[in-house]
Amino acid sequence: MRNVISAVCISCGAEHEADDAAYTCKKCGGILEVEYDYGYIKSRLTREVLAGRQDFSMWRYRELLPIEEDSRLSPLRVGWSPLYRAKKLGERLGLQNLYIKDDGLNPTASLKDRASAIAVVRAAHAGKHTVACSSTGNAASSLAGNAAAMGLESFIFVPERAPKGKLIQLLVFGAHVISVKGNYEDTFRLSAEAIEKYGWYNRNAAINPYLSEGKKTVSLEIAEQLGFKAPDYVAVSVGDGCTIAGVWKGFKDLYAVGLIDKLPRLISVQASLCCPVNRAIETKGPLEPMEENTLADSIAVGVPRNGEKALRAIRESGGLTVNVSDEEILAAMGLLGVTTGVFGEPAGVTGTAGIKKAAEQGALPPGAVIVSLVTGNGLKDTVSAQKAAQEPSFPGAGMIQIPPDLDVLIKEMESGFGNKFS
Amino acid sequence: MRNVISAVCISCGAEHEADDAAYTCKKCGGILEVEYDYGYIKSRLTREVLAGRQDFSMWRYRELLPIEEDSRLSPLRVGWSPLYRAKKLGERLGLQNLYIKDDGLNPTASLKDRASAIAVVRAAHAGKHTVACSSTGNAASSLAGNAAAMGLESFIFVPERAPKGKLIQLLVFGAHVISVKGNYEDTFRLSAEAIEKYGWYNRNAAINPYLSEGKKTVSLEIAEQLGFKAPDYVAVSVGDGCTIAGVWKGFKDLYAVGLIDKLPRLISVQASLCCPVNRAIETKGPLEPMEENTLADSIAVGVPRNGEKALRAIRESGGLTVNVSDEEILAAMGLLGVTTGVFGEPAGVTGTAGIKKAAEQGALPPGAVIVSLVTGNGLKDTVSAQKAAQEPSFPGAGMIQIPPDLDVLIKEMESGFGNKFS
Numbered sequence: 001m002r003n004v005i006s007a008v009c010i011s012c013g014a015e016h017e018a019d020d021a022a023y024t025c026k027k028c029g030g031i032l033e034v035e036y037d038y039g040y041i042k043s044r045l046t047r048e049v050l051a052g053r054q055d056f057s058m059w060r061y062r063e064l065l066p067i068e069e070d071s072r073l074s075p076l077r078v079g080w081s082p083l084y085r086a087k088k089l090g091e092r093l094g095l096q097n098l099y100i101k102d103d104g105l106n107p108t109a110s111l112k113d114r115a116s117a118i119a120v121v122r123a124a125h126a127g128k129h130t131v132a133c134s135s136t137g138n139a140a141s142s143l144a145g146n147a148a149a150m151g152l153e154s155f156i157f158v159p160e161r162a163p164k165g166k167l168i169q170l171l172v173f174g175a176h177v178i179s180v181k182g183n184y185e186d187t188f189r190l191s192a193e194a195i196e197k198y199g200w201y202n203r204n205a206a207i208n209p210y211l212s213e214g215k216k217t218v219s220l221e222i223a224e225q226l227g228f229k230a231p232d233y234v235a236v237s238v239g240d241g242c243t244i245a246g247v248w249k250g251f252k253d254l255y256a257v258g259l260i261d262k263l264p265r266l267i268s269v270q271a272s273l274c275c276p277v278n279r280a281i282e283t284k285g286p287l288e289p290m291e292e293n294t295l296a297d298s299i300a301v302g303v304p305r306n307g308e309k310a311l312r313a314i315r316e317s318g319g320l321t322v323n324v325s326d327e328e329i330l331a332a333m334g335l336l337g338v339t340t341g342v343f344g345e346p347a348g349v350t351g352t353a354g355i356k357k358a359a360e361q362g363a364l365p366p367g368a369v370i371v372s373l374v375t376g377n378g379l380k381d382t383v384s385a386q387k388a389a390q391e392p393s394f395p396g397a398g399m400i401q402i403p404p405d406l407d408v409l410i411k412e413m414e415s416g417f418g419n420k421f422s
Numbered sequence: 423m424r425n426v427i428s429a430v431c432i433s434c435g436a437e438h439e440a441d442d443a444a445y446t447c448k449k450c451g452g453i454l455e456v457e458y459d460y461g462y463i464k465s466r467l468t469r470e471v472l473a474g475r476q477d478f479s480m481w482r483y484r485e486l487l488p489i490e491e492d493s494r495l496s497p498l499r500v501g502w503s504p505l506y507r508a509k510k511l512g513e514r515l516g517l518q519n520l521y522i523k524d525d526g527l528n529p530t531a532s533l534k535d536r537a538s539a540i541a542v543v544r545a546a547h548a549g550k551h552t553v554a555c556s557s558t559g560n561a562a563s564s565l566a567g568n569a570a571a572m573g574l575e576s577f578i579f580v581p582e583r584a585p586k587g588k589l590i591q592l593l594v595f596g597a598h599v600i601s602v603k604g605n606y607e608d609t610f611r612l613s614a615e616a617i618e619k620y621g622w623y624n625r626n627a628a629i630n631p632y633l634s635e636g637k638k639t640v641s642l643e644i645a646e647q648l649g650f651k652a653p654d655y656v657a658v659s660v661g662d663g664c665t666i667a668g669v670w671k672g673f674k675d676l677y678a679v680g681l682i683d684k685l686p687r688l689i690s691v692q693a694s695l696c697c698p699v700n701r702a703i704e705t706k707g708p709l710e711p712m713e714e715n716t717l718a719d720s721i722a723v724g725v726p727r728n729g730e731k732a733l734r735a736i737r738e739s740g741g742l743t744v745n746v747s748d749e750e751i752l753a754a755m756g757l758l759g760v761t762t763g764v765f766g767e768p769a770g771v772t773g774t775a776g777i778k779k780a781a782e783q784g785a786l787p788p789g790a791v792i793v794s795l796v797t798g799n800g801l802k803d804t805v806s807a808q809k810a811a812q813e814p815s816f817p818g819a820g821m822i823q824i825p826p827d828l829d830v831l832i833k834e835m836e837s838g839f840g841n842k843f844s
Contacts, residue, residue: 056478075506075507075762075763076504076506076763077504077506077527082498082499082529084497084498084499084571085497088573102529105499105527105529107504107524107527107763107764108763108765109799109801144763145759145763145765146763147763148759148760148761148762148763149506149762149763149764150763151510153819160823167821168800168804168807168808168811169765169800169801169807170821171807171811171816171818171820171821172755172756172759172760172765172800172807172810172811172818173759173760173763173765173818174756174759174760174817174818174819175818175819176819176820176839176840176842177819177820177821177822178821178822178823178824178831178834179821179822179823179824180823180824180825180826181823181824181825181826182825182826186826187826189826190826190827190828190831193828194828194831197828197832198835333594334594334596337567337570337594337595337596338570338594338595338596339570340497340570340571341497341498341529341530341566341567341568341569341570341571341572341595342529342571343530343567343591343594343595377531377801378590378591378594379531379591379799379801379802380801382590385590385591385593385594386590388594389590389593389594394593395596396593396594396595396596396597397575397596397597397598397599398593398598398599399589399592399593399599399600399601400599400600400601401582401600401601401602401603402600402601402602402603403602403603403604404602404603404604404608404609404611404612405612406612406615406616406619409600409612409616410619412600413620417598418598420598
């Protein structure tokens with residue numbers, strides 16, 4: 001890879017060959033980060049080059065990605081999700097320049113497709129026939145889907161609490177699914193042992209540094225969609241820490257090659273009862289485990305594997321932390337749907353819940369350009385959506401059940417059903 | 423609308439003003455079809471114009487759509503869904519040039535977004551604040567989502583059997599949902615009565631001729647994605663008949679403006695126990711009602727409202743009819759997922775099931791360019807997907823549940839779990 005210099009340990013700084021199959025630091029076991037030759041890339045990835053490029057997927061940024069020039073790319077169309085101006089939602093929150101990046105419109109319906117696309121491309125290039133990971137759900141379904149499209153086999157380790165909708169995706173994509181009777185930590189450990197034993201390609205985002213490189217494409221898109229400007233704030237829901245680290249890496253890379261002239265501040269949003277990353281920021285203390293106590297399953301991570309990268313990203317960006325309750329997450333789901341037509345899963349709307357809370361606390365300037373990253377589609381977890389629609393705070397109109405009789409409908413309309421406007 | 427000449431009744435040929443609010447023929451009550459000024463459009467919508475256009479959504483074809491030049495467009499990004507070359511699936515079916523058009527990646531996860539986008543644009547232009555429809559689900563969720571994004575209210579009539587995942591979308595988008603204790607026919611009738619009484623904008627595809635104009639954009643995209651070539655065959659699942667009529671209209675319009683030089687043959691695929699359109703073709707008889715007897719809820723239509731348009735489309739194209747059982751639909755769901763990474767709902771994969779059956783019967787030339795239109799996302803109906811994964815014909819590897827213990831996994835692998843390859 002001419003564009004990649006090395007993989008550097010974020011803990012001890014040791015440099016590794018970029019193609020090295022050992023994904024964690026050989027010296028200290030720390031997590032690696034990919035270092036690019038920005039001078040080389042700067043001359044090749046310009047606004048003009050991008051303006052002429054018809055590839056509207058994450059591969060439009062291939063100069064900034066850790067793939068070989070001759071690598072076979074993954075067939076599913078990942079990335080270039082829409083960035084919507086959320087005028088009505090912004091008005092409700094007192095924010096004039098609020099945007100929603102709907103990453104639930106990726107092929108398997110979450111942002112994780114960006115990481116899995118990199119994984120299957122690298123796995124195929126390395127001659128591997130099988131890929132594997134542990135996941136609370138979205139990384140799993142994205143790996144299964146991208147592997148199927150690429151012609152690879154997949155082994156997926158899921159904790160038993162993963163929502164049904166997510167398991168079914170795995171099965172339909174032909175994955176070998178191993179449901180582990182235990183929490184995310186147990187699941188992760190078993191997957192690591194099996195991957196080592198069987199020599200599968202490792203798509204555990206916390207270990208494999210190439211995956212956050214895939215995730216960073218969401219930031220490259222946001223900046224290009226805003227006309228090569230970084231927003232003032234980007235709100236991201238945080239679980240394992242890999243996504244927010246990837247988001248930050250994307251903006252830093254763009255800044256390094258001169259495509260944006262400032263960096264955004266990150267808003268790290270976690271669930272109040274499972275917020276180890278935010279707690280470490282707020283207390284300036286070390287990362288300490290917490291219970292996995294939130295219905296937002298994608299961010300229910302008590303021991304964040306990429307916590308250090310996440311902490312560094314939040315700190316470097318001068319970021320904010322916001323913790324939101326499950327009730328606030330459910331309320332954000334309805335608010336987002338009603339005002340924008342975007343349906344996010346609980347972890348997908350957690351960023352929006354955080355923006356709402358921060359705005360209400362006066363922590364966000366009304367004129368700031370703010371992007372809320374919706375990381376997964378609400379269809380993945382309709383049980384939570386059902387709960388959201390039953391909350392007293394739900395802003396929608398609701399449902400009546402009646403026989404096929406206009407007079408009955410008229411009575412319902414007169415009794416108030418017709419006046420419930422969002 | 424400078425590009426539109428009139429709306430012509432498909433039954434009696436009577437011409438109507440294009441902007442007329444009466445959606446069915448004033449003379450005979452027949453369904454109207456929009457007629458364009460192809461000479462005018464031909465000079466404005468060329469390959470060169472399209473090559474320079476950065477709008478990758480259905481609005482890229484606005485010259486061929488029934489909207490005013492100054493209409494406010496709908497905010498959600500509808501259309502430009504990916505067209506995938508399905509090599510592995512093609513190999514299994516003995517077809518060398520098989521493609522999958524994944525319309526499940528639309529904002530509310532189905533092709534119906536294309537019709538609803540037109541509806542909300544026309545409704546807003548007409549100064550309406552409320553839109554309404556009856557639907558088995560996808561038209562409903564697409565209308566609710568597009569209305570929310572456009573800032574309109576929606577009233578949605580659904581038959582009580584609609585899958586839960588689809589109802590939840592409606593609620594999250596803030597729709598007024600009226601669940602009707604009856605079948606699709608009862609639901610449709612009540613919605614028509616209510617729309618008349620309250621003066622809402624009518625998004626019932628069978629009545630409003632502008633909606634199939636939105637649906638036709640899927641064909642415009644297919645042709646452009648194939649390099650301005652029409653495929654030899656396009657397989658479409660058929661319920662109400664509006665989608666296949668729209669698909670056909672798209673190719674005919676493209677042919678009329680000289681952007682393609684031939685027309686495809688349609689493959690009309692219905693469920694064996696609910697196939698009124700195909701039966702009328704096969705028996706050369708009239709459309710007669712059938713029971714709504716299939717798990718593919720989006721095409722469980724016993725009395726197709728757009729049946730005449732559908733029949734005309736299939737006949738004009740020299741089309742084929744294929745009827746598939748629910749078992750064949752479920753098997754197609756797994757086959758599509760395992761070979762392509764695309765997850766379709768039952769009606770979404772019915773076209774693929776039809777192609778499989780037609781190929782096995784030798785009805786399709788192995789070298790023909792064939793497109794299977796996947797009309798909706800599998801996440802909308804995970805209950806059916808669960809059934810699919812439990813069928814003996816399911817081609818995937820399946821699931822095991824184990825404690826977090828490598829030795830247990832090794833035993834499972836040795837007992838055969840590791841050898842189940844798709």
